Amino acid sequence: MLEPMSLHEAVTEYLADRKNELAETSHENHHYRLQRFLEWADETGLDDMNEITGRKLPRFKQWRSEDVNNVTLKNQMGPSDIPRLV
Numbered sequence: 001m002l003e004p005m006s007l008h009e010a011v012t013e014y015l016a017d018r019k020n021e022l023a024e025t026s027h028e029n030h031h032y033r034l035q036r037f038l039e040w041a042d043e044t045g046l047d048d049m050n051e052i053t054g055r056k057l058p059r060f061k062q063w064r065s066e067d068v069n070n071v072t073l074k075n076q077m078g079p080s081d082i083p084r085l086v
Helices: 007-018 024-044 057-065 070-077 081-085
Strands: none
16 A cells, blocks of 8 residues: 555645756646645545546546647647646
8 A cells, every 4th residue: 555645745746856856947837736626626525646546637637628628628638747647
């Protein structure tokens, strides 16, 4: 079993790890998208990285699609930081 880690802690560590690898604007974009992911996780009661599975990611995509158009959704859910975080 993996050690428990809060989603907020995981996002903070992930962004810190990527900071020197990304241009500032790319890092800001990752931060913005991950904040939306954390909003969804908070709304759904997810608080541990061990609870995130491939089956839950489509639920996030559906939730996100309620606020953005299809092009934005595709750009934000493509090969981005959210799947890499998990």
